[in-house]
Amino acid sequence: MTSILIAIVSTIGSLAILFASIGILRMPDFYLRLSVTVKASTLGVGLLLACAAYVFPDASVTTKALSIVFFLILTTPVAAHMIGRTAYHTGVAKWKGTFIDELDDLSDKKEDGSPDNQDHAAPNREI
Amino acid sequence: MIKHFLMNLLLSFIWVALTGSLYYSNFLFGFLIGFFILWLMNRQETDQRYFNRIPKTIGFILYFLYDIIVANIQVAYDVITPKYFFTPGIICYPLDATSDMEINLLSTIISLSPGTLVLDISEDKKSLYIHVMYLKDKEIFIAQMKNGFEKKLLEILR
Amino acid sequence: MTLNLYFDYVIFPILTVTVILVFIRLFKGPELVDRVVALDLLITIGIALITVYSIRSAEAIFLDVAMIFALIAFLGTIAFSFYLDKQEKK
Structure with missing residues (x-):
């Protein structure tokens, strides 16, 4: 019974990671790649770690698995946000199907807004 | 409390x-x-705040997990099938959350739920710029988000 | 016993195929940020592989390595995006 449960959950987890990797290969655009990759891989690793926590009947292993999942959930969105923002500001091309873009006007304004605006932004970023 | x-x-x-x-x-x-x-x-x-808050937190976590699983299945289906179904777009989402903690938690949750990704925050911390994979209509999406995640999260935090 | 066989013949091959697919993107990636994301995903798959291996070999101590990986991957991506931002400003 236990082993069947573990087999099912670990299969779902590894399939989620497989979908993430197919997504990173097939998607036409950087932003779509990012948004497929981040969540599916986090879900897959979370499920596999849940398997590990269930297999070892030890409080220390459960603590380790919980802390890994906690770190992942805490850090992955921040990393995705940082790299997505960098990609947008360095001008990575969007897919042609992207039909609405409200951030576009803002970045245009920033470039027009002369060095004054950039000086405002600089100290924030250094901290 | x-x-x-x-x-x-x-x-x-x-x-x-x-x-x-x-x-x-x-x-x-x-x-x-x-x-x-x-x-x-x-x-x-x-x-009675503590006794209201704990069941709401548990309910929110369960709702979030359910949402993650359903949306992941949708994205997985879209990844496997050869045709692209999605209609991506970057929209400006006005925030109700004010403090840094609330914005942080909200953007973490938005980034973790599949199909949406936070790209940037405006400088006055009034609006988020979200990349959405399945964007039918902007107003409907914003209303869904407001009544779903943000309302539930702010109910817990405030 | 049977669980170990299942892990050997199903889970490990799936994860291996995953690593190969991500490597293709890592080589191909038209932009630098694509490669950064592929690297990040590669480290996440590494965490998954270590976890599966620790279940397979019944050694819980390997999870420590996975924990360090979870911290390092984040720092790598943050550093890459920080320096890309700086490069763009010049």
Whole structure:
């Protein structure tokens, strides 16, 4: 019974990671790649770690698995946000199907807004 | 509020010490029993925030997990089939959350739910720029988000 | 016993195929940020592989390595995006 449960959950987890990797290969655009990759891989690793926590009947292993999942959930969105923002500001091309873009006007304004605006932004970023 | 939480922790540690086995399941069971006892003892008092907040938090976590799983299945289906179904777009989402903590939690949750990704925050912290994979209509999406995640999260935090 | 066989013949091959697919993107990636994301995903798959291996070999100690990986991956991506931002400003 236990082993069947573990087999099912670990299969779902590894399939989620497989979908993430197919997504990173097939998607036409950087932003779509990012948004497929981040969540599916986090879900897959979370499920596999849940398997590990269930297999070892030890409080220390459960603590380790919980802390890994906690770190992942805490850090992955921040990393995705940082790299997505960098990609947008360095001008990575969007897919042609992207039909609405409200951030576009803002970045245009920033470039027009002369060095004054950039000086405002600089100290924030250094901290 | 914090007094009730510490009392609940103390009760659950007493339960763990009495039963003598430190497993997470045992600890959670003790926590639930302590919560029930505290709820019974504090029914006459005016400060009921703690007892409202814990069930709402658990409900929010379950709702979030359900949402993640459903949306992941949708994205997985879209990844496998050869045709692209999605209609991506970057929209400006006006925030109700004001403090840094609320914005941080909200953007973490938005980034973790599949199909949406936070790209940037405006400088006055009034709006998020979200990349959405399945964007039918902008107004409908914003209304869904407001009534779903943000309302539930702010109910817990405030 | 049977669980170990299942892990050997199903889970490990799936994860291996995953690593190969991500490597293709890592080589191909038209932009630098694509490669950064592929690297990040590669480290996440590494965490998954270590976890599966620790279940397979019944050694819980390997999870420590996975924990360090979870911290390092984040720092790598943050550093890459920080320096890309700086490069763009010049």
